[in-house]
Amino acid sequence: MTRSAGIPTSPDVAGTATPEDAAGTPTPPDVAGTATPTDAAGSPTLEDVAGADYFDENYVDYVAENPERKLELYLDAVRRYAPGAAIFEIGVGKGLFVEHATRAGFEVRGCDVNPAGVREARERTPGADVRLGTFEEVGDERCEAVVAFDVVEHVPDVRGLFSTVHARLRPGGVFCFVCPVTDGPLGVVCRVLDHDPTHVHMTSRRAWLRLSRSTGFAVAEWTGLLRYLLPFGYYLHLELPGPLRRISPAIMVVCRKD
Numbered sequence: 001m002t003r004s005a006g007i008p009t010s011p012d013v014a015g016t017a018t019p020e021d022a023a024g025t026p027t028p029p030d031v032a033g034t035a036t037p038t039d040a041a042g043s044p045t046l047e048d049v050a051g052a053d054y055f056d057e058n059y060v061d062y063v064a065e066n067p068e069r070k071l072e073l074y075l076d077a078v079r080r081y082a083p084g085a086a087i088f089e090i091g092v093g094k095g096l097f098v099e100h101a102t103r104a105g106f107e108v109r110g111c112d113v114n115p116a117g118v119r120e121a122r123e124r125t126p127g128a129d130v131r132l133g134t135f136e137e138v139g140d141e142r143c144e145a146v147v148a149f150d151v152v153e154h155v156p157d158v159r160g161l162f163s164t165v166h167a168r169l170r171p172g173g174v175f176c177f178v179c180p181v182t183d184g185p186l187g188v189v190c191r192v193l194d195h196d197p198t199h200v201h202m203t204s205r206r207a208w209l210r211l212s213r214s215t216g217f218a219v220a221e222w223t224g225l226l227r228y229l230l231p232f233g234y235y236l237h238l239e240l241p242g243p244l245r246r247i248s249p250a251i252m253v254v255c256r257k258d
Contacts, residue, residue: 051116055116055117058196060229064229064235065227065229065235067237070235070237071101073237074149074176075100075106077176078106078145078147078174080254081220082172085106085145085174087108087109087145087147088108088109088140089101089108089109089110089146089147090135090139090161091110091111091113091148091154093114093117093121094124095120095123095125097149099125108128109129109140111131113132139164140168141168142168142170143165143168143170144169144170146165146168146173146175148177149177152179152201154198154200156200158201162175169257174220174256175255176252176254177208177252178251178253180194180199180249181205181249181251182203184205184249186248186249187249190250193228205246208253209222216257217255217256218256218258219254220254220255221254222253222254223241224245224247224250225239225248225250226240
């Protein structure tokens, strides 16, 4: 989910808070415009820890933490704004979303910096176009829909990533991302439960919304998420809409390129 407390975050992104942005509670410093020493000081990147061990060390049960109902919630967000669009997934992990969306009839491509994840994604969905590398390196030049689920918090130059996604999306294209947030009353849950050393951006929902808008996107919708693997193996994954989205420990944001 989230990263442990004590990692310095970076200066605020440009932009002005709106009533939709404000979470009603004080927020920590916002997401960096570019990679800085405070973004990654002492923090390995995903490329540094790539391999099968990454999944074993940072997930209790990767497959159990990505059940069909969770993947369908994410896919449904794309359906609402880009029905039938070809999807490019940044950070496919073990390829569970690629598999799910392909079975649902979508054309799906993706990339990941972890060779073990890319291999498993290709095995899970034979013939899938899953590439090794970053989106900037191997992503499509023109996209209809781009998704990134629990990925953006790992990317040191996250503003650069958002700008690249915006540049490569066709007019009317959709960018959907999910990430943990550390503001609000449940922010402490993120800090306590997170042990992933590659989380370099742990910040507020306000920061992610402002970053989206400041890189050219219109925020079509955003909602809260509550997710946790319970001791008996059931993965709790609830959408928290309306006022509850302001206290959730994670958010899903759907952006459009107008």
